[in-house]
Amino acid sequence: MAHRFLAVLIGNEGDNRSMHFTVEAQKMAMSHLVEGSIAIDATVGNGFDTVFLAQHVGESGLVYGVDIQSEAIESAKRKLQKSEMLHRTQLAVMSHANLDDLIHPTDFGQISVAMFNLGYLPFGDKSIVTTASATHQALAHVFNLLRLGGLLSILAYPGHAGGAEESAMISKWIEDHEAFFEVKRFQDSQNTNSPILWSMSKCRSDS
Numbered sequence: 001m002a003h004r005f006l007a008v009l010i011g012n013e014g015d016n017r018s019m020h021f022t023v024e025a026q027k028m029a030m031s032h033l034v035e036g037s038i039a040i041d042a043t044v045g046n047g048f049d050t051v052f053l054a055q056h057v058g059e060s061g062l063v064y065g066v067d068i069q070s071e072a073i074e075s076a077k078r079k080l081q082k083s084e085m086l087h088r089t090q091l092a093v094m095s096h097a098n099l100d101d102l103i104h105p106t107d108f109g110q111i112s113v114a115m116f117n118l119g120y121l122p123f124g125d126k127s128i129v130t131t132a133s134a135t136h137q138a139l140a141h142v143f144n145l146l147r148l149g150g151l152l153s154i155l156a157y158p159g160h161a162g163g164a165e166e167s168a169m170i171s172k173w174i175e176d177h178e179a180f181f182e183v184k185r186f187q188d189s190q191n192t193n194s195p196i197l198w199s200m201s202k203c204r205s206d207s
């Protein structure tokens with residue numbers, strides 16, 4: 001069976017834990033990116049992952065990025081402008097539930113990495129969070145957008161309101177798609193409310 005769970009503990013420094021997971025998610029994404037790759041940041045937030053992706057797709061690559069908060073997109077654009085990489089990106093204020101609307105049809109099935117860092121914007125409005133429903137729709141799009149060998153990275157936070165429901169939905173979605181992915185799952189085994197990182201490599205397409 002293609003499906004494989006690996007539960008390990010990455011770091012145990014309390015508040016720094018989610019930072020470790022964002023770094024781990026980037027490390028795993030890096031090995032799936034080459035010059036010219038196409039990537040998606042499904043939750044642009046402060047733009048750290050978008051900048052990381054733009055660096056690794058290179059001059060001939062492209063990063064699609066969405067966020068429902070215009071402040072997030074503007075902040076990411078400023079970072080990208082500063083590092084002269086804005087032209088490698090296509091960013092939009094919209095929900096990832098409608099991700100398909102942003103992606104050029106010729107890029108369907110060509111995405112090398114799709115990153116989701118769920119929850120709320122750090123230092124932003126904590127009432128604006130990702131939801132199980134929108135995330136579910138986004139995952140359905142990403143499933144078709146990813147190329148064979150492409151990586152789907154999801155960092156979820158069960159600890160905040162709505163976070164447990166969203167994490168449970170993701171677990172179920174992964175179970176339903178287990179034939180198509182090789183899955184690695186990371187969480188602090190001492191704390192079921194701690195962040196969960198799934199790293200999923202697409203190993204089979206349904207067509």
Ligand SMILES: C[S@@+](CC[C@H](N)C(=O)[O-])C[C@H]1O[C@@H](n2cnc3c(N)ncnc32)[C@H](O)[C@@H]1O
Pocket residue numbers: 042043044045046047048049050066067068069072094095096097117118119120121122128129130131134135
């Ligand atoms: C944890 S932050 C992302 C951090 C970001 N990846 C970074 O590197 O800074 C989560 C983001 O998801 C965004 N968000 C919430 N619901 C969304 C949705 N339906 N579609 C896209 N983004 C959403 C929030 O506005 C927030 O900015």
